[in-house]
Amino acid sequence: MIAYVLGIVAVVLATASLSLTVVITRRIGSRDPVAVPRMWRRILRIQPLASAAGSFQTPRDGHEKIAFIANPTKSGVEELREQALRACSIRYLPQPLWFYTTADDPGTGQARAALEAGADVVVAVGGDGTVRAVAQTMADSDKPMGIIPMGTGNLFARNLDLPLGDTQAILRTVLEGAERRADVGWMDVHRGHNGHGEDERHLFLVIAGAGFDAEMVAGADDNLKKRLGWFAYFFAAIRHLGEKRMKAWVSVDGGDEIVGHMRTVLMANIGKLPGGIQLIPDATMDDGKIDIATIDARGGLVGWTELFGQVMAQGAGLKDTRLIRVLKTSRIDHVRGTEFDIRMEQPQKVQVDGESLGKATGIHAFVQPAALTLRVPQGSVPERTDDTEQPEATAPAPEPAEDPQPA
Ligand SMILES: [Mg+2]
Numbered sequence: 001m002i003a004y005v006l007g008i009v010a011v012v013l014a015t016a017s018l019s020l021t022v023v024i025t026r027r028i029g030s031r032d033p034v035a036v037p038r039m040w041r042r043i044l045r046i047q048p049l050a051s052a053a054g055s056f057q058t059p060r061d062g063h064e065k066i067a068f069i070a071n072p073t074k075s076g077v078e079e080l081r082e083q084a085l086r087a088c089s090i091r092y093l094p095q096p097l098w099f100y101t102t103a104d105d106p107g108t109g110q111a112r113a114a115l116e117a118g119a120d121v122v123v124a125v126g127g128d129g130t131v132r133a134v135a136q137t138m139a140d141s142d143k144p145m146g147i148i149p150m151g152t153g154n155l156f157a158r159n160l161d162l163p164l165g166d167t168q169a170i171l172r173t174v175l176e177g178a179e180r181r182a183d184v185g186w187m188d189v190h191r192g193h194n195g196h197g198e199d200e201r202h203l204f205l206v207i208a209g210a211g212f213d214a215e216m217v218a219g220a221d222d223n224l225k226k227r228l229g230w231f232a233y234f235f236a237a238i239r240h241l242g243e244k245r246m247k248a249w250v251s252v253d254g255g256d257e258i259v260g261h262m263r264t265v266l267m268a269n270i271g272k273l274p275g276g277i278q279l280i281p282d283a284t285m286d287d288g289k290i291d292i293a294t295i296d297a298r299g300g301l302v303g304w305t306e307l308f309g310q311v312m313a314q315g316a317g318l319k320d321t322r323l324i325r326v327l328k329t330s331r332i333d334h335v336r337g338t339e340f341d342i343r344m345e346q347p348q349k350v351q352v353d354g355e356s357l358g359k360a361t362g363i364h365a366f367v368q369p370a371a372l373t374l375r376v377p378q379g380s381v382p383e384r385t386d387d388t389e390q391p392e393a394t395a396p397a398p399e400p401a402e403d404p405q406p407a
Pocket residue numbers: 183268269270283284285286287288289290291
C-alpha cells in the first residue's frame with residue numbers, strides 16, 4: 001500500500017517538475033532561443049525569433065540596437081544566426097533584428113526597414129551583392145554598417161582587412177569595432193539610344209567596369225564559383241580572350257573626350273583583388289577620388305601574357321610598368337578623378353563589384369566622398385587623404401599610331 005502511494009507521489013512530482021522545466025525553458029527560449037540547447041528547442045518547438053520588422057524587444061538606453069540582413073542562400077547562415085544572437089546576448093545588447101534578403105530585394109529595402117525600426121548598426125551577412133545592396137541604403141544614413149562576409153569573392157571585406165573565416169573576430173568587429181568612413185562610387189548605366197531604355201544608378205564599393213572584366217564576371221559559372229571560389233573567373237576569362245577590343249570615349253572631370261581601343265575600362269574605389277592581385281594599386285577609399293584604368297592587350301596571347309606581367313609587376317609595387325612592356329602589346333593607363341563619362345561604340349557588358357548588370361552603351365560614374373561609415377577591426381583605421389595631390393596621370397589609352405597585330 002505504502003509503495004503504491006509513494007509511486008503516485010513520485011509520478012505527480014516528476015510530472016510537475018517536467019512541466020515546470022518546460023515552462024521555464026519555453027520562457028527563456030522566447031527571449032533568447034540560443035540559450036536553449038538545440039535538442040530542447042526541437043522538442044519544445046521553440047522557434048527562432050521572428051525576422052520581420054517591428055521594434056526591438058528589450059530596448060535599453062545606451063545599448064546599441066543591431067539589425068542583421070542576411071542572404072539565406074549562403075551556407076552556414078543559420079549557424080551564424082545563432083552565434084550572432086549569442087554574441088549580442090552576452091554583451092547585454094537588445095535582441096537584434098534579423099532580416100532575410102530575397103531575389104527581388106537583395107538588401108536595400110531590408111536596410112531601410114531596419115533603420116526605420118530604430119537600428120543603430122546594420123550588418124550585411126552575405127557576399128559582395130548583399131554588402132552592396134545594404135550599403136546603397138547606409139550610404140545615405142549616418143549609422144554605421146558592419147559586414148559578415150559569406151560570399152565567393154568577399155572583395156570589399158578583403159579590402160577592409162576583416163578577419164575572414166574567424167566568425168568570433170568578425171562578430172567582435174561588427175559589435176565593438178572602430179569606425180571608418182569610406183568613399184562610395186556610383187554608376188549610372190545608360191542602356192539604349194534616343195531615350196529608349198531606363199537609366200539606373202548602382203553603388204560600387206570596390207571596382208566597376210565595362211568590357212572584358214564584365215564579360216568575365218557574367219561568364220563565371222555559379223556551380224564553378226561554389227566549387228572553386230574566385231578561380232572560376234579565370235576560366236571565364238579564358239573564354240573571352242579572343243574577343244574584339246572595344247572602342248570608347250572617356251572624359252574625366254568634365255574634360256575633353258579621349259578616344260581609344262581597349263579591352264576594359266575599370267573604375268576603382270579600392271583595388272585589391274583576391275590572391276593579393278592589385279589591379280589598381282594606388283586606389284584607396286579614403287581620398288575622395290576614383291581611380292580609373294583603361295587596359296589594353298593586342299596581338300592575341302602575347303599581349304595578354306604581357307598584360308598579366310604588368311598587373312603582377314604593379315602588384316609587386318612597380319609603378320612604371322613601361323619597363324616590362326618589351327613588345328608594346330599591352331598597356332594600362334591610369335587617371336584619377338571624381339567624375340567620369342564613358343561612351344562605347346558597341347553596347348558592352350558592365351559590372352559593379354563582380355555583379356553583372358548586362359549591356360550598356362554609356363556610363364556616368366562619380367564618387368561620394370566619406371559617405372559610408374563602416375565597422376572595422378580596432379587599430380585599422382587609416383587617415384583620410386582627401387587633399388592629396390593628383391598622381392602623375394597618363395591619358396586613357398590614346399589610339400596607337402599603328403596597330404601591327406590587330407586582335
Ligand atoms: Mg579613391
